[in-house]
Amino acid sequence: MPELPEVETLRRTLEPHLLGAAVIAVSLRRRGVCTFDPPRSAAHRPDALLRGGVVLALDRRGKQLAIIADDGRALCVHLGMSGQLRFEPDPPPRPPPHTHLLWTIAREGRITGRLRFTDPRRFGGVWAFDSPEALRRSRWETLGHDALAADEAALFAGLTGSRRAIKACLLDQTLLAGVGNIYADEALFRARISPHRPGGTLDAGACAALARAVREVLGEAIAAGGATLRDYVDADGQSGSSQDRFQAYGRAGQSCRCCGTPLSSARLSQRATVWCSTCQS
């Protein structure tokens, strides 16, 4: 389940393979995973997907990745639940199941590998734009601050008057971009705040603690290479180890690593939620 740390790890591991490299061929194997803005006829879709371009930058906001070409063409990739973006120096002749997009990558006229987008559950997708500005306007304008730089004042302002459960607020990408179900539970555990507490009841001090906890859990997860639960691997196919450090997520019924109390669990905002009823209030 890729959240901000997994997408950031992916961005970092893609960079050495893609920055300054040319896209010499594109194979779109399942049309439905791509959205073209503006719309493109079938003949022009490979060009919109960066064929003939050189990768200038890899950017990220929350859980979304942007691939920017030197001429301004821009792709936004969202991994959804099960998406993978992998660079293969020596790709197998037959792409794995659920391979939806393939880019052939070259440097100085020689093929260096293949970039592959795979997504069994198809909750993810790729969006193609004419310019980085069009991408940001269409996909990123409604997103809140990037959670890696979670700002306590902005969080406090966003939560003021809210009666929604704080966990639901953390999952709201328009408030803070990049936190998903895993790191919401982890950040609330670290900040010792109950997931059920209405957002508006957090004072400035609690918001500062929560913003700090969000930055810390995300930063530490990036340092661990992200979390590999089912599908996630980085651009080189490497697993992460962030899951070994989880205090709350996936530990329902197990004892709290802080006080020993069995961890509580419930569904909150349609999401499995785990917390310690002793440590968190």
Added chain:
DNA sequence: CGGTACGCCTGAAGGC
């Protein structure tokens, strides 16, 4: 506005 529910989609896991 908020909250609740649902649909999308597949593979893993559990029950019988």
Added chain:
DNA sequence: TGCCTTCAGGCGTACC
């Protein structure tokens, strides 16, 4: 062993 059900969930949308 094999079939069936349940669950995992990001996000857009519908509806109260």
